[in-house]
Amino acid sequence: MKIEGVILPTRGHNASWNLEVSDGIIRTMEPVTHQHADAAATPSLLLPALCHPHIHLDKPYILTCNHGTSPDHPDYSDLAPRTGSFGEALSNTSKAKERYTAEDLYLRGSQLLATGHRQGVTSLRAFVELDHVTGIQPLTTAIKLKDDFSHLVEIQICAFAQDPIFSTQHGEENRAMISAALADYSAHISALGTTPYVEDSVDASLRNIEWAVATAIHHDLHLDFHLDYNLTAPDTTKPQTYSVIDALERQEWADKANRSNTIVIGHCTQLSNLAAADLANLADRIKSSKLPVFFVGLPTSDLFMMGRPDPSSPQHRPHHRPRGTLHVPSLIKDYSMSACLGVNNVGNAFTPYGTGDPLQLASWGVGIYQAGTVEDAQLLFSCVSWGARRAIGLEVTSDNGDIKVGDRWQAMLRVENEQCWSLEGRSGRAMDVPARQRMSFRDVVWDPPDVHLRSIIR
Numbered sequence: 001m002k003i004e005g006v007i008l009p010t011r012g013h014n015a016s017w018n019l020e021v022s023d024g025i026i027r028t029m030e031p032v033t034h035q036h037a038d039a040a041a042t043p044s045l046l047l048p049a050l051c052h053p054h055i056h057l058d059k060p061y062i063l064t065c066n067h068g069t070s071p072d073h074p075d076y077s078d079l080a081p082r083t084g085s086f087g088e089a090l091s092n093t094s095k096a097k098e099r100y101t102a103e104d105l106y107l108r109g110s111q112l113l114a115t116g117h118r119q120g121v122t123s124l125r126a127f128v129e130l131d132h133v134t135g136i137q138p139l140t141t142a143i144k145l146k147d148d149f150s151h152l153v154e155i156q157i158c159a160f161a162q163d164p165i166f167s168t169q170h171g172e173e174n175r176a177m178i179s180a181a182l183a184d185y186s187a188h189i190s191a192l193g194t195t196p197y198v199e200d201s202v203d204a205s206l207r208n209i210e211w212a213v214a215t216a217i218h219h220d221l222h223l224d225f226h227l228d229y230n231l232t233a234p235d236t237t238k239p240q241t242y243s244v245i246d247a248l249e250r251q252e253w254a255d256k257a258n259r260s261n262t263i264v265i266g267h268c269t270q271l272s273n274l275a276a277a278d279l280a281n282l283a284d285r286i287k288s289s290k291l292p293v294f295f296v297g298l299p300t301s302d303l304f305m306m307g308r309p310d311p312s313s314p315q316h317r318p319h320h321r322p323r324g325t326l327h328v329p330s331l332i333k334d335y336s337m338s339a340c341l342g343v344n345n346v347g348n349a350f351t352p353y354g355t356g357d358p359l360q361l362a363s364w365g366v367g368i369y370q371a372g373t374v375e376d377a378q379l380l381f382s383c384v385s386w387g388a389r390r391a392i393g394l395e396v397t398s399d400n401g402d403i404k405v406g407d408r409w410q411a412m413l414r415v416e417n418e419q420c421w422s423l424e425g426r427s428g429r430a431m432d433v434p435a436r437q438r439m440s441f442r443d444v445v446w447d448p449p450d451v452h453l454r455s456i457i458r
């Protein structure tokens, strides 16, 4: 394969590169100095491809699918948010789950994967729920989707307990369901995920964590928690992130688990309330444990769910809405923790909006995190690309998005530059407006290109 005349953002925009790839290895890379004046448009950019480290494959587009009423494709239109509260989202999603059909799960899942492919996603961790309501249908559908899309996107299936597994009347049944699935479909499952905060007591949450750690080690799986999804002051309720690290150490994850398996902790909005010293202590604790712990910030969901004003409070300030999301760039830059960014949900009660575009997510990160430097832009890009891949235990080519001769070729994202936009002029003749050119990570994060300018080179 020959790739000609592309800008590699890690190597500046004054040269374009010709690459040759054979047998899956980059054989040659030659710079070609180009003159902007000669070129109709700047060469296209060649970027590391995008990755969803955390996305729910069974519940996208519940609110936006606009299905009619048919036995195969249920109507969900009565489940749109009214208050937008967390309780309502959980309850409406439970109602939606009762209506799932194999056809509906496949259609919405394939729409999510096709959208990701158009946006430049080549790998993802897909969460599928297993409980007494869904049964194994989301899992068997995910296995079919993984197979049908295997030439386009690398899919890690995460068997996920969204519901309680150690409390409530269905806890035991839910746990039995996921345990059976882990045994019966082990060849297809890469990760185990649970949600300790949905248990009805602290004790049950801790049992959930202990069980998840033991079960992931037993089945040789990556581990993934939805955790600390609140903004409670840490001195009122201790974040359970500490309990996860305790459990991993107690059960000797570092010695017993497969070295390539990672632990990802998602949401963790409560950690945004930690004082500087506590953040530093947490970072030290993780570092000294030598555990492969990664945080994934899910800001589009967190911003919708967290930080809502409380009208019953005497200090009620209706317009005071803290961001209430993990500060991913600072965790990486200031505390040397490992973290990345995920979309989580699209078009459902937890996150009714968005396109699921990782580049759009990185772009929103500029405002959400007040991260506006050129270096921040590259960091935000890494969080939806190679940083996300590393978090879910996938191979990465380099630490900074660079490629070099001898590297194994990994599918990459090409972003084209347009020469101009042709509009209708006042005189009726065409009026050409030169298009702004994208030449760096900064240019695609600050101003994400339309999907029609993006393509994957395999």
Ligand SMILES: [Zn+2]
Residues within 6 Å of the ligand: 054, 056, 127, 226, 266, 344
């Ligand atoms: Zn999630």
